[in-house]
Amino acid sequence: MPESEDIDLQIVDFLRRDGTLTNGAICEKLGVSEATIRRRRQRLEDEGYIRIIASANPIRLGFKFVAIIGVQAIKSKVLAVEAQLRALSEIHFLGLTTGHYDIMLEAWLRSNDEVVQFTTEALGNIDGILRTDIFQFLRLTKYYGWSGDLHEAGNSSEAT
Secondary structure (H helix, E strand, O other), rough: OOOOHHHHHHHHHHHHOOOOOOHHHHHHHOOHHHHHHHHHHHHHHHHOOOOOOOOEEEEEOOOOOOEEEEEEEEEEEEEHHHHHOOOOOOOOEEOOOOOOOOOHHHHHEOOOOHHHHHHHHOOOOOOEEEEEEEEEEEOOOOOOEOOOOOOOOOOOOOOO
């Protein structure tokens, strides 16, 4: 891998861990000029390699039920099902897949009642869904950049 690509990957890794890092902080860590970091970081953003966003902790936000849901759909309706799922606010990750499921998604829900409503009404009313299997997490120990028990994340006593 060319050295320039290695610098890009290192920039991405630093920003993945802390999206608030300044170009100056990154240049100090990598030993290259701030102009180089600024130019590369801007190119990574402009070309769609990265997007700086907040990474939410669903547990701390009150979503006690984080689940991965596998969806089997009528083959001729997979894209229509995907489009309808995309519109649901409870879904935070969605993709077409190979294998046993046609679509996999991640949903955040606050209570058992919300789980029932989401599965029976929101998913149940989508034409083309044949079957759903819900895999509820009992504990999240690593989640999109968060490490450790997410019930405790944000407490000053937590070690990361």
